[in-house]
Amino acid sequence: MTDLPKNAIAPIAAHKFKRQRNEHYVEPNWVNRRIFDVESFCWPIWDPSCGWGRIGDAASKLGGARGVGCISTDLIRRGYGIGGIDFLKTKKMRGGARSIVCNPPFDLMQEFAEHALRIGAERVAMIALIRRLPAARWLQKTPLACIWLMTPRPSMPSGGHIRDGGKVGGGTQDFCWLIWERGHVGPSIVKWLHRNRHDQKA
Helix, strand or coil: CCCCCCCCCCCCCCCCCCCCHHHCECCCHHHHHHHHHHCCCCCCEEECCCCCCHHHHHHHHHHHHHCCCEEEECCCCCCCCECCCCHHHCCCCHHHCCEEEECCCHHHHHHHHHHHHHCCCCEEEEEEEHHHCCCCHHHHHCCEEEEEEEECCCCCCEHHHHHCCCCCCCCCCCEEEEEEECCCCCCCEEEEEECCHHHCCC
């Protein structure tokens, strides 16, 4: 799977994308590929807001060699994984999963993160809007181990925007990966996640 459909051409000017119902926003493939390069997860992995399956595809390429993979579900049926599953109503980790990795609805970030930890996830990784972090005081009460700042700024348009042939690129929002580790105590480490592996600093 490529990062963008063939008819999606990055514009010169940055633009904002219309708010998507049920918050289906699509991250570029490098965002998922790179987090699996730099973080170790307890397998299998569960993506409870799988959308079009970009996290599942990236995880399966890595986990397939180990005989494990990614369990993909979503509240909405989008043609990938199992639809109709409300993550916030689940009572336990699905299918023996030990980690949760997802691009959740940003308005439900706290609910998703706290629920993931409550039902037993050993490690949790979620994409978040950086501008929301200063006001997210609830994070102080969680085992947040690391914040990966994505560079360059990824563009995350809505699935509808891409499906309708809209231009992709020039996003105006900054994003990061938040990594929780069960049992983590102490401050969170801030690191930079570069799109290109050879740019990554140790």
